[in-house]
Amino acid sequence: MDKLELLYEGKGKKLYSTNKQDEVIAEFKDDLTAFNAQKKGSESGKGSLNCQISSLLFKLLAKNNIKSHFIEMLDERNMLCKKVKIIPLEVVVRNIATGSLTKRLGIQDGKMLDFPLVEFYYKNDDLDDPIINDEHCKIMGILDNDKDIEFLKNTAREINKILLAFFDERNLKLVDFKIEFGKNENNKILLADEISPDSCRLWDKDTNRKMDKDIFRQNLGSVVKSYKEILNRING
Secondary structure (H helix, E strand, C coil): CCCCCEEEECCCEEEEECCCCCEEEEEECCEEEECCCCEEEECCCHHHHHHHHHHHHHHHHHHCCCCECEEEECCCCEEEEECCEECCEEEEEEEECCCHHHHHHCCCCCCEEEEEEEEEEECCHHHCCCEECHHHHHHCCCCCCHHHHHHHHHHHHHHHHHHHHHHHCCCEEEEEEEEEEEECCCCCEEEECCCCCCCEEEEECCCCCECCCHHHHCCCCCHHHHHHHHHHHHHC
16 A cells, blocks of 8 residues: 555644545654644654554454554554544543643542543644533534534543553553544544554553653653553553
């Protein structure tokens, strides 16, 4: 499968058209960004690790009846995907309080939440990706019916349940994660984007050592070293 036209370049990936109208190639970049791209960096090999980790997790979810845009990993940096129109929402699931949740609500950092919290953020860099609710989604035309909104929430909770158990078996805590969805040519909603240490907070279960992009956010060392460890754990 050959890359043709560059369709889109984001913070972590480039999307290319292929000779099939309904398929694209996602090339994972080594770039690192944080705080709405106010902080930028790069580590060689980061993109390859995220591609491999995402591919493994998409396969895991497919075995558990979660439908996504993932078709196959072409090589360590490139993933073949079904073409979708991304819904401009970041769906965030939180199991442990940290990051923006503690800043917004004053919940103690590291506190285990009584139940998984699902939040929507509007994907708009100019507005700093504000948190929104169901009614905002409908007023803004992001999703125009309760059925689709509930589908996103319920699917996010189901993904959380699957990933919590999977990571726990590999001595990792799934603190929180961000996922995105898109609609295919038949208007069917599919899980999209990626699932990687760039989009998940993962802590070592024994020590609470951070093993995700917070390493870059907080200047804690090399993300590649930790991402390699995560890949080794989930491959084992």
